[in-house]
Amino acid sequence: MTITTISYKLRPFCLCKSDPSIDSATMSNVATKVAVVGSGISGAVCASALAKNGISVTLFESARGPGGRMSQRREISEDGKELLFDHGAPFFSVSNCDVLKLVHEWESKGLVAEWKENFGSFDCISKKFLDNDQEAPNKKYVGLPGMNSICKALCNETGVESKFGASIGRLECLDDEKWSLTGLDGKNLGHFSGVVLSDKSIASPRFTHVTGRPPPLDLSLTPELALKLQDIPVSPCFALMLAFAEPLSSISVKGFSFKNSEILRWSHCESSKPGRSTASERWVLHSTANYASGVIAQTGLQKPSSATLTKVAEELFREFQSIGLNIPQPFFMKAHRWLVHLD
Ligand SMILES: Cc1cc2nc3c(=O)[nH]c(=O)nc-3n(C[C@H](O)[C@H](O)[C@H](O)COP(=O)(O)OP(=O)(O)OC[C@H]3O[C@@H](n4cnc5c(N)ncnc54)[C@H](O)[C@@H]3O)c2cc1C
Missing domain, CATH: 3.90.660.10 (Polyamine Oxidase; Chain A, domain 2)
Incomplete structure (x- = not known):
């Protein structure tokens, strides 16, 4: 089971039950089917890098198009x-x-x-x-011609399946060490051996303020990640x-x-x-x-x-x-x- 969050400025930090020092480039050794949540620059770059390493990548983005804060x-x-x-x-x-x-x-x-x-x-x-x-x-x-052009191109690369208008509402760890993703609308979005998260709100009270629901990720499952998230201002x-x-x-x-x-x-x-x-x-x-x-x-x-x-x-x-x-x-x-x- 692997969960990765990506900090801004393209510097990934990652967590994995078996190897806490794993980074996204070596994620290919432990995961074959990865969900990337977020199509901002960090999610898009990571999705592209994983796909180039032969990983099957599905990218989920709640907005209608790619870019996040580079929209x-x-x-x-x-x-x-x-x-x-x-x-x-x-x-x-x-x-x-x-x-x-x-x-x-x-x-x-x-x-x-x-x-x-x-x-x-x-x-x-x-x-x-x-x-x-x-x-x-x-x-x-x-x-060129807009800040979103890079993310747009990366989300369309071979090996990256991008789903827009797809908000993740729940991330659950299953017995077989896989992650189950559910949409905000309750739709089952599949099981993945690795998950990349690119937005702090996935595990923060801000998610509840905006949607009225609990955050998708229960941080008690990943205490190391909880510590790192605190440091993102x-x-x-x-x-x-x-x-x-x-x-x-x-x-x-x-x-x-x-x-x-x-x-x-x-x-x-x-x-x-x-x-x-x-x-x-x-x-x-x-x-x-x-x-x-x-x-x-x-x-x-x-x-x-x-x-x-x-x-x-x-x-x-x-x-x-x-x-x-x-x-x-x-x-x-x-x-x-x-x-x-x-x-
Ligand atoms: C006004 C402003 C000015 C800035 N100025 C600069 C600058 O001059 N130079 C610079 O380098 N940086 C600047 N930044 C910062 C820069 O934009 C960010 O650091 C960078 O774009 C962050 O990229 P990211 O991929 O980490 O996050 P984001 O771009 O925020 O991407 C996260 C994505 O995840 C999606 N998401 C979140 N939750 C879910 C969910 N539950 N399900 C599905 N999708 C989800 C969001 O919709 C979003 O698209 C600025 C930012 C802002 C807002």
Whole structure:
């Protein structure tokens, strides 16, 4: 019986009754039929690696499409324009040689490109941009044509059977050391000799807040995993998607962090990324975790109402307009809540 969870940044940590030091690459020695839960970058990379090692992989994802926090959001404006936003991770950087090899492979397939723009930070007290990109000189990569492209390609690889709209509601260990997976709708989803979990919510009270049911995995079955899960930080964030008719000419950089703002943490120009439509100027703002926690303290952990999201959108945009950069009114504005850890 093997259970593996994958930490963010592609670094797997794994648990196995017979060998506690097992990692996902050697999972092939102990499991032949594996379920991967989650189609974010860690689940998708793991599913692909296992399939390449000859394992039969079935990937289950509760959302309609792949990507998780590397998703792309499609919106339609009032006048019928299609607007695409990377409303989760805006880019990624690489510091690990093995991951860099993988990224070069994705680059050669046209799934990823470097985002070569100027980046910086903005001080909300002096109302000035600080030195460009001093803090994060690493190359910034984005998926092509959206951040979800990598996960999409990996979920479609030979040997990976992907099932979307399939939420795991229960994981049970059977007498024959196999795992039985049941959907949230009660459907039997099969038996597997190994399971890979890519989302902490599978064993956390957050699952109960959202679904009203107990978490799928009973952590008393896997005490080592329970300890490791404690170390994964969780903090919330609101993302605000904005579309403007004209470029924001007062901003000289295409992505910047905010210094001395209680509300805003980061902002980037979506339409400046390679492979994106430039028919409109699209920006995404991220709130601070403190601001998001304050909203959640008032409204609860359940899915935010549209009234809450509208209020959040107005507050984030008001802060953006107040920093003295002459920001015009957008023709599209919508907020999204993430209940996750930020790296
Ligand atoms: C606003 C924001 C900004 C960020 N900025 C950056 C950045 O600049 N650079 C960077 O490197 N990272 C950034 N990150 C973090 C990065 O997005 C994540 O670390 C990474 O995408 C996590 O991938 P993952 O596969 O571990 O998890 P996820 O992407 O969360 O994937 C988990 C998947 O599991 C699915 N799932 C959960 N429970 C179930 C279930 N019961 N049944 C079936 N499916 C289930 C979920 O739907 C989800 O798709 C940011 C994240 C956010 C939200």
